[in-house]
Structures are given as C-alpha cells and as structure tokens.
Amino acid sequence: MLRLPALIFSFISITSAFALTPVDTSSQLIVSVRDQKLMLVQNGAKVATYPVSTSMFGLGDAWGRMTTPLGYLAVEKKIGDNVPTGAVFHNRRLTGEVLQPNAPGRDPITTRIIWLRGLEAQNAHAFKRCIYIHGTPEEKKIGRPASYGCIRMKSSDVAALYDRIPLGALVQITPERLPKVVKPPRSQPANTFVTASAKPQNQEQTVSAQTTGATLSVAQMRLGGSVAAQRQKAKLELNKRL
Numbered sequence: 001m002l003r004l005p006a007l008i009f010s011f012i013s014i015t016s017a018f019a020l021t022p023v024d025t026s027s028q029l030i031v032s033v034r035d036q037k038l039m040l041v042q043n044g045a046k047v048a049t050y051p052v053s054t055s056m057f058g059l060g061d062a063w064g065r066m067t068t069p070l071g072y073l074a075v076e077k078k079i080g081d082n083v084p085t086g087a088v089f090h091n092r093r094l095t096g097e098v099l100q101p102n103a104p105g106r107d108p109i110t111t112r113i114i115w116l117r118g119l120e121a122q123n124a125h126a127f128k129r130c131i132y133i134h135g136t137p138e139e140k141k142i143g144r145p146a147s148y149g150c151i152r153m154k155s156s157d158v159a160a161l162y163d164r165i166p167l168g169a170l171v172q173i174t175p176e177r178l179p180k181v182v183k184p185p186r187s188q189p190a191n192t193f194v195t196a197s198a199k200p201q202n203q204e205q206t207v208s209a210q211t212t213g214a215t216l217s218v219a220q221m222r223l224g225g226s227v228a229a230q231r232q233k234a235k236l237e238l239n240k241r242l
Contacts, residue, residue, distance in 0.1 A: 020117065023074045024168035029133075029161075031151055031171065032178040033059065033068065036143050038133075038151065039178050040164060046181040050161065051143045053136070053152040058145075059175065061118070061125045066148040069123035069131060073171040076117035076127055078162060085155045086110050086137065101139040101155065111135030111155040112162040116171055123173075133171075134158060 030039045033054050040047040060067035079092055088097040089109045099106055114133040118126035135155040138146065142154055151173075153161065 021074065021076050021168045023119070023170055024166050025170050027165050027169035029075075029165065029169060029171045030178060031173040033070075033145075033173065033175045034177050036145070037178055038153070038161075039181070040161060041181055042164075044181075047164065048160070049178070050153055050157045052133075053142050053144060053146040054173075055147050055149045056145045057148070061123050061129070063125060063129070068147070068149055068151065068173060069118060069126050069129075070173050070175060071118070071120040071123045073116040073118050073123055073126055073131075073173065075114055075165060075167055075169040075171065077113075077115040078167060079113040079115065080111060080162065083111070085159055086135075089113060089134075099137045101137055103137045106137050108137070109134045109150075110137055112158045114158070114162060114165070133161070 026043055028041045030041065031037075031052060031054070032039075036052055036054065038050045038052045040049075055066060055068040057066045058068075059070055061069040080087070080089070083094060084098050086098045086100060087110060088095045088099060092113060095108075099108070099110060109132065112135055116126050116131045116133065118124045123131075129149065131150055133151045133153060135158040136142070136147075136152040137155075138152070139154045142152060146152065
C-alpha cells in the first residue's frame with residue numbers, strides 16, 4: 001500500500017509527463033451539478049457566480065454517453081477571442097452566423113469555447129470527448145440539466161468568464177453544492193486558496209488547501225477528488241440496493 005506522500009508525488013510525475021498547459025491554481029472554477037451554478041474564485045476570493053446547465057444524461061466520462069465528468073480538470077484551450085456574442089461554432093470554427101438568445105429551433109455552440117482537460121482517471125477522456133464550457137442560444141434552459149455533456153452558459157456570461165480566466169485555470173465539477181469561499185487574511189499569500197465547504201453527504205467538513213507550491217496543491221486536490229468520486233459511487237450503489 002502506498003503512503004500518502006508517495007501517492008501525491010506519483011500524481012505529480014504523471015502531471016509533469018502528460019500536462020500540456022501548466023495548471024494555474026490562482027484561478028479556479030467550481031461547477032456545482034446540484035446547484036447548476038459555476039463559481040469563479042481568484043486568489044482566494046469569490047469573483048462571480050453564474051447559472052449553468054450540465055448534462056441531461058447525468059454524470060460520468062464514458063465514451064458515447066454524453067455525460068458531464070466529475071472531478072478536477074483544467075482549461076486547456078480558449079477559442080473565440082473577440083467574436084460577436086451569439087456567434088455560431090461548428091467543429092470549433094466560426095460559421096458566420098450570429099444567433100439571438102432563445103432563437104427557435106437552434107442548439108449550436110455559441111460565443112466562446114473553454115475546452116477542458118481532465119486531471120484524474122475519472123475524467124481522463126474529457127479533452128477527447130470535447131467537454132467545453134460554452135455559450136448556447138437555449139438560455140431559457142440554463143439553470144437545469146440540459147446539455148449533451150458540456151457546461152452551458154448564457155452568451156453574455158461565458159464571454160465575461162472567458163476574459164477573466166487564464167489558460168490552465170483549475171476547474172472542479174462536483175455533485176455537491178457550491179462551497180462557501182472565505183477570503184484569506186491580508187497577511188496570507190495571494191496565491192493561497194481557502195474554502196469552507198458546505199455539508200456534503202450530511203457531514204460538516206472544512207477543506208483548506210493552504211500550500212503555496214502550486215503543483216503539490218493540485219496533486220492534493222486531485223487526490224481529494226478521487227476519494228470524493230469513490231464515495232459518490234458507493235452512495236449511488238447503496239441507493240440502488242435500497
């Protein structure tokens with residue numbers, strides 16, 4: 001059985017070998033499937049919260065399932081600098097068409113594409129599955145599960161988010177509620193991230209990642225995400241038996 005430090009450093013080695021864009025822990029996006037909301041946190045402080053839509057087909061990372069993956073991911077690519085709000089993409093290329101919100105009979109990707117890369121085994125297929133945060137003309141459905149695996153946002157919201165986050169920004173997709181984010185004291189380093197979580201699975205939990213080494217912090221969070229995924233899987237299996 002691996003000791004915790006050895007397990008953490010094995011994650012670091014894997015990240016170094018396969019990562020394309022360095023992970024930036026000063027910016028974090030937290031997507032709550034339960035709340036259908038996305039929170040932007042930068043330098044330990046909540047910047048904004050937006051309504052979103054995750055998959056109508058549920059959660060997971062299996063090929064062909066059109067589900068939203070859970071766990072820790074990162075922003076690998078950003079597509080759509082300065083394009084008009086409502087601009088339509090097909091295969092990540094602009095078509096020249098621009099749609100208004102709730103245009104009838106249309107459901108393309110619009111405005112901006114924030115392409116995600118998985119950092120864990122439970123979301124390892126995310127990049128090849130083309131899991132994006134993107135705009136949609138179907139804004140009346142925002143706030144409830146309605147996508148085909150991606151995270152949908154209103155066009156004005158995704159344009160604002162796009163400009164606020166760097167490549168490599170850390171993304172967490174969780175089945176639980178958004179955490180309560182505590183702004184760090186002034187004496188604390190600017191790149192320290194602190195959260196006081198809600199009550200996942202009916203237990204009071206406080207999560208604090210107060211390391212200034214960005215790589216180790218990511219490894220710890222990925223490890224925590226793996227544990228949370230196992231707990232969620234066990235909970236689902238128990239519900240099935242009952």
